[in-house]
Amino acid sequence: MTEAHPDIRVIRSLALMEQALLRILKEEGIKGLTVKHLCKTAGINRGTFYLHYRDIFHLIEETAFFQGLLGAFEPFDYQDLMNHPDQAYPPLIKAFQYLHLHAALFKTLICSGAPAELRERLQYLTGTRMYENFKKSVYGKSESADYAVAYLGNAQFGVIQHWFMTxxxxxxxxxxRLLTQFIRKSSYLVE
Structure with missing residues (x-):
């Protein structure tokens, strides 16, 4: 049985596009990010870009740093969060450490007038997604569950934005720790 080897040209093209994306975000911010500019910076043609990605947002979501964000903001267990009195909830520490490590990129994406589609996706990943298990553990199938998740997700994204803006x-x-306390003390969540 022979194992298929990835095409080195594909690997190289993907790496060039990710490097160009990070460079543009760092040097010019989100406003300088277009497919045309990215391709020119990466030294590839637009056909190569569209062979691998639907659009610029798809590229961003496929980058290593964005995939790391998915790992950092995994859904968590609400009951476990409540069992850490006076301490920061460890998954939240991990998430904020990841954001801090990649601060220049995330600040650009979160605070700089990024397109609504990208901001909504980031808000989902850094806020709403973490509370998916919350629906089941606290509210079950009640109508309130979606509202509670929206409340928590938006509040958390607001805290993240403010943290970057300061x-x-x-x-x-x-x-x-502060966010953990906000969640624990939320009167909306206490039944």
Whole structure:
């Protein structure tokens, strides 16, 4: 049985596009990010880009740093969060440490007038997605569950935005502790 080897040209093209994306975001921000500019920066043609990605948002979602964001903001167990009195919830610490590690990129994507589609996707990943298990564990199948998740997701995204807009004045562990306290003390969540 022979194992299929990835095409080195594909690997190279994908790496060039990701490097160009990160460079443009770092140097010019989200406003400088177009398929045309990305292709020119990467030294590839538009056909190569569209062979691998639907659009610029698809490219962003497929990058290693964005995939890392998915891992950092995994759905968590609400009951487990409630069992950490006076401490930051460990998954929130992990998530804020990841955001801090890639701060320049995420600040550009979260705070700089990014297109609504991208901001909504980031809001889902950094807020709403974490609370998917919350629906089941706290509200079951009630109508309130979706509203509670929307409330938590939007609030968390707002905390993340504010943290970036204040140049991450608090260390990741402290902002995670603060957010953990906000969640625990929310009167909407206490039944």
């Amino acid at each position: 140049d991450r004045a608090l260390p990741p562990e402290d902002i995670a």
